[in-house]
Amino acid sequence: MHIAIASGKGGTGKTTVAANLAALTEGDETVYVDCDVEAPNGHLFLKPELSFSETAGIPVPQVDPALCTGCGKCVEVCRFNALACVAGKLIVFAELCHGCGGCVPACPEKALTESSHAIGTVSRGMAGDLHFVQGTLRVGAAMSPPLIRAVKAKAPDAAVIIYDAPPGTSCPVITTLKGMDYVVLVTEPTPFCLNDLQLAVETVRTLGLPFGVVINRADVGDARVRDYCDAEDIPVLLTLPEDRRIAAAYSGGALIVDALPEYRASFMELLGKIRDGAGQREKGKAVRS
Amino acid sequence: MIMKIAFSTSGKDLNALVCSRFGRADGFLIYDTDTDEYTVVENQQNVNAPQGAGIQAAQAVVKAGASALVTGHCGPKAFTVFAASSIRVYHSDEVPISEALQAWRRDALAEMHAAAVDGHWV
Ligand code: SF4
Ligand code: SF4
Numbered sequence: 214m215h216i217a218i219a220s221g222k223g224g225t226g227k228t229t230v231a232a233n234l235a236a237l238t239e240g241d242e243t244v245y246v247d248c249d250v251e252a253p254n255g256h257l258f259l260k261p262e263l264s265f266s267e268t269a270g271i272p273v274p275q276v277d278p279a280l281c282t283g284c285g286k287c288v289e290v291c292r293f294n295a296l297a298c299v300a301g302k303l304i305v306f307a308e309l310c311h312g313c314g315g316c317v318p319a320c321p322e323k324a325l326t327e328s329s330h331a332i333g334t335v336s337r338g339m340a341g342d343l344h345f346v347q348g349t350l351r352v353g354a355a356m357s358p359p360l361i362r363a364v365k366a367k368a369p370d371a372a373v374i375i376y377d378a379p380p381g382t383s384c385p386v387i388t389t390l391k392g393m394d395y396v397v398l399v400t401e402p403t404p405f406c407l408n409d410l411q412l413a414v415e416t417v418r419t420l421g422l423p424f425g426v427v428i429n430r431a432d433v434g435d436a437r438v439r440d441y442c443d444a445e446d447i448p449v450l451l452t453l454p455e456d457r458r459i460a461a462a463y464s465g466g467a468l469i470v471d472a473l474p475e476y477r478a479s480f481m482e483l484l485g486k487i488r489d490g491a492g493q494r495e496k497g498k499a500v501r502s
Numbered sequence: 503m504i505m506k507i508a509f510s511t512s513g514k515d516l517n518a519l520v521c522s523r524f525g526r527a528d529g530f531l532i533y534d535t536d537t538d539e540y541t542v543v544e545n546q547q548n549v550n551a552p553q554g555a556g557i558q559a560a561q562a563v564v565k566a567g568a569s570a571l572v573t574g575h576c577g578p579k580a581f582t583v584f585a586a587s588s589i590r591v592y593h594s595d596e597v598p599i600s601e602a603l604q605a606w607r608r609d610a611l612a613e614m615h616a617a618a619v620d621g622h623w624v
Contacts (some may be wrong), residue, residue: 294557302585309554
């Protein structure tokens, strides 16, 4: 079962929910996958021992100046503006290249070859019985979807795989959500979060995935998030109260289910609802895209 | 001797203001210092480009045959293109192009060498 924990906005408690769920599902073989490659922080709570790490790269073109005639054909092919041709010379902006491979065959002089350009690392290890995988985007690298795909591909198959998605609704999120059986959207009851939640709901609906909402710090704001979920027929899977002890556990890098065992039941219930929601979908389809 | 000079602008004539942005400017006015005539090159396709607008805009300026550019800010990637084409880049505030042109003729505009803004403005 592939479960993504996402949120329209950062800082709503997405990682808290993901890490606690992952820590909870003992018995079943479980994997936690940190796809928030620009700011992976699940490791702060799960404290894995990383035993494996490899560089992920994308194929970026390299030009042989002796063969290049400066015809500009490759520049026309590149949809990402990663190539420029001036004064009979080709300039490759590797940090803009998406590695789509479009330009190499387009060169009539065979002046282009592919070379790997590092965009980040994928690391893997164990946190107790929990399998742990994370991606870390290289500073300055702009292209996270290929790294997220590499991270997902490195996740071992298991009964429960929990993906900590990047915040927002752009390409990295969509890359993460592809192939999921269920999506949990974490939000807070404030007007800003409501707006971002609505965008996230649109995204998940476009992808046709079953989903539900977790309202964190449920007593700090107003009822609009709740009303919206009711009006839209979106299940509210769990509400977490504003609890100073949760904040203290968080800042100390502790899991809620460890530090405050009275919350275990709530997270168990959340997992049950996710199972029910995902159960309606056929299982065993490929997640790797 | 410089023959053509490009100004980033959203206007169509010498009264229009120099646009402070380069890659996402609406267009470029290309002024020929020999004939005192000018043409306008549109940059519409780049205004909304998700990335690399400056690179494409820089190529458009190169294609237009300019040997100097007057603009507000120019990012590092566009600079790479200009350096490869030996185009000099000068800074101007958002003043009418005619004024910026006078200032350039008096050699009163500062030449820019490194990036004036960070990448995503490019
Ligand atoms: S591989 Fe694709 S994105 Fe990269 S330079 Fe070639 S065409 Fe552009
Ligand atoms: S298509 Fe080939 S020859 Fe033409 S500019 Fe690109 S690399 Fe050079």
